[in-house]
Amino acid sequence: MADFDVVVLGSGPGGQKAAIAAAKLGKRVAVIEKRNMIGGVCINTGTIPSKTLREAVLYLTGLNQRELYGASYRVKDEITVTDLGMRTQHVIGREIQVIRAQLARNHVTVLQGTGRFLDPYTIGISGEDQDEKKVTADKIVIATGTSPARPASVEFDDKTVIDSDAILRLDRVPETLVVVGAGVIGIEYASMFAALGTKVTVIERRERMLEFCDLEIVEALKYHLRDLAVTFRFGENVAAVERRPRGALTLLESGKIIPADCVMYSAGRQGKTAELCLEAAGLSADDRGRIKVDENFATEVPHIYAVGDVIGFPALAATSMEQGRLAAQHACGEPSGDLAELPPIGIYTIPEISFVGRSEDELTRDKVPFEVGISRYRELARGQIIGDSYGMLKLLVSSEDRRLLGVHVFGTGATELVHIGQTVMGCGGTVDYLVNAVFNYPTLAESYKVAALDAMNKMRTVARLTADL
Numbered sequence: 392m393a394d395f396d397v398v399v400l401g402s403g404p405g406g407q408k409a410a411i412a413a414a415k416l417g418k419r420v421a422v423i424e425k426r427n428m429i430g431g432v433c434i435n436t437g438t439i440p441s442k443t444l445r446e447a448v449l450y451l452t453g454l455n456q457r458e459l460y461g462a463s464y465r466v467k468d469e470i471t472v473t474d475l476g477m478r479t480q481h482v483i484g485r486e487i488q489v490i491r492a493q494l495a496r497n498h499v500t501v502l503q504g505t506g507r508f509l510d511p512y513t514i515g516i517s518g519e520d521q522d523e524k525k526v527t528a529d530k531i532v533i534a535t536g537t538s539p540a541r542p543a544s545v546e547f548d549d550k551t552v553i554d555s556d557a558i559l560r561l562d563r564v565p566e567t568l569v570v571v572g573a574g575v576i577g578i579e580y581a582s583m584f585a586a587l588g589t590k591v592t593v594i595e596r597r598e599r600m601l602e603f604c605d606l607e608i609v610e611a612l613k614y615h616l617r618d619l620a621v622t623f624r625f626g627e628n629v630a631a632v633e634r635r636p637r638g639a640l641t642l643l644e645s646g647k648i649i650p651a652d653c654v655m656y657s658a659g660r661q662g663k664t665a666e667l668c669l670e671a672a673g674l675s676a677d678d679r680g681r682i683k684v685d686e687n688f689a690t691e692v693p694h695i696y697a698v699g700d701v702i703g704f705p706a707l708a709a710t711s712m713e714q715g716r717l718a719a720q721h722a723c724g725e726p727s728g729d730l731a732e733l734p735p736i737g738i739y740t741i742p743e744i745s746f747v748g749r750s751e752d753e754l755t756r757d758k759v760p761f762e763v764g765i766s767r768y769r770e771l772a773r774g775q776i777i778g779d780s781y782g783m784l785k786l787l788v789s790s791e792d793r794r795l796l797g798v799h800v801f802g803t804g805a806t807e808l809v810h811i812g813q814t815v816m817g818c819g820g821t822v823d824y825l826v827n828a829v830f831n832y833p834t835l836a837e838s839y840k841v842a843a844l845d846a847m848n849k850m851r852t853v854a855r856l857t858a859d860l
């Protein structure tokens with residue numbers, strides 16, 4: 392008999408939920424995780440520290456209150472990394488306790504160390520001061536995540552030239568910062584440091600950023616970030632980064648030279664598969680370290696599953712958890728269902744962005760007729776109360792059957808608000824539901840009703856003119 396029914400490699404969101412789902416089905420489960428990494432990238436270096444840092448920045452800078460109390464309003468004048476780090480460390484500590492307690496009460500064994508395949512059913516576990524231990528399992532779930540991709544030509548020193556892990560360990564808030572790569576990580580950190588008063592330059596080789604987002608909303612974000620002194624260099628490639636005693640020079644292929652206290656690379660991530668000895672299990676990874684899976688998250692070796700960032704897109708904590716749960720259900724012979732069709736996207740920039748469903752560009756490309764309904768926070772009583780004059784919610788409504796096709800939100804509470812739209816869409820709801828619903832007043836949720844009325848009025852105008860002879 393194997394030592395465990397299910398062994399999970401990695402304790403990030405994917406691994407945790409896989410382990411707990413299997414334990415709930417009465418299986419003997421173990422999670423293998425490195426020392427000091429319980430909770431994975433999500434808790435230790437990714438989602439949770441960055442989102443907590445964002446809250447600390449918003450609170451200490453008083454940025455969200457300036458509309459009401461004036462441009463000079465601040466909670467603290469000289470914000471230090473200690474001020475920022477305190478909140479982050481507190482939340483990380485608490486979250487780790489929560490995860491440990493959840494695993495313990497579900498009788499999941501945590502094995503400390505780095506795992507690698509010795510054969511398709513055996514994992515070797517080695518730690519800093521221990522000989523390699525062996526455990527066997529009937530089913531194995533790989534949830535080893537990713538780490539920041541570091542171009543070989545760039546010398547990282549974790550102080551002047553850094554990645555998104557090291558940005559959490561800076562010893563001071565830089566006055567100037569170059570961010571290489573305008574993906575979600577790059578733009579989130581760019582907006583946080585800009586809010587702190589750092590002069591940020593973002594370098595992106597594509598012609599635009601966040602291509603999967605609604606263009607109008609990305610334009611609004613860019614406007615806001617420029618207002619916070621962010622400079623964008625689109626269509627530019629980094630040729631070299633040179634470290635100097637008092638900072639770094641970023642040399643672009645176009646010949647520009649950008650001086651800064653610090654350069655942060657956020658130009659993609661690499662699957663953590665190099666140390667797994669996948670070949671011993673009959674598996675392989677692609678050049679970005681990603682493992683191929685089927686619709687049940689099973690790899691080419693049927694008793695081995697892979698979930699989370701290590702399988703690539705969409706590489707979100709939210710989806711990783713769900714993949715973990717579904718993989719474990721399938722591995723344990725329990726009906727597992729499919730991953731939900733309407734995953735939301737939340738981007739925690741300042742201001743934040745969130746959406747569900749399709750964008751105007753996608754609908755136009757696919758020749759799907761739609762009407763747009765918009766609500767602006769400045770016309771909502773709650774918007775005035777909180778001092779958010781720029782926020783907006785946009786509904787995309789099918790002109791044919793009046794169903795919601797997409798919801799795009801920009802501004803305070805966007806990542807929460809989007810779930811109202813997601814629920815209406817998931818239940819096949821039409822704009823009429825929102826037109827007729829009564830919302831609490833004064834709320835930001837009321838923006839759904841205002842936007843729905845706007846879309847309905849526009850559709851009515853089309854209908855009226857169409858009826859005219």
Ligand SMILES: Cc1cc2nc3c(=O)[nH]c(=O)nc-3n(C[C@H](O)[C@H](O)[C@H](O)COP(=O)(O)OP(=O)(O)OC[C@H]3O[C@@H](n4cnc5c(N)ncnc54)[C@H](O)[C@@H]3O)c2cc1C
Pocket residue numbers: 400401402403404405406423424425428429430431432433434436437438439441442504505506507534535536537555576663666667698699700701706707708709710711737739
């Ligand atoms: C800066 C940043 C911000 C982010 N913000 C968000 C956000 O706001 N919302 C969101 O949904 N997502 C966000 N993400 C993405 C999110 O963090 C990931 O999608 C999520 O953490 C992936 O979960 P995972 O289960 O794949 O594993 P990870 O969280 O990547 O954890 C994998 C774990 O496996 C362990 N491991 C690796 N190899 C081995 C081995 N050989 N043996 C044992 N253990 C091993 C690692 O130590 C690690 O702890 C962010 C990511 C970053 C970097």
Ligand SMILES: NC(=O)c1ccc[n+]([C@@H]2O[C@H](COP(=O)([O-])OP(=O)(O)OC[C@H]3O[C@@H](n4cnc5c(N)ncnc54)[C@H](O)[C@@H]3O)[C@@H](O)[C@H]2O)c1
Pocket residue numbers: 571572573574575576577579594595596597627628629657658659660705706707737738739
């Ligand atoms: N709020 C969230 O949900 C959230 C937050 C952060 C991260 N994440 C996840 O983390 C993953 C990784 O994010 P990321 O931002 O590191 O990667 P990414 O791959 O999304 O973005 C990298 C960007 O860097 C650019 N780039 C690459 N090399 C470059 C170069 N040499 N010069 C200039 N630009 C260059 C690319 O064109 C791309 O736009 C994402 O897939 C995302 O899902 C999610």
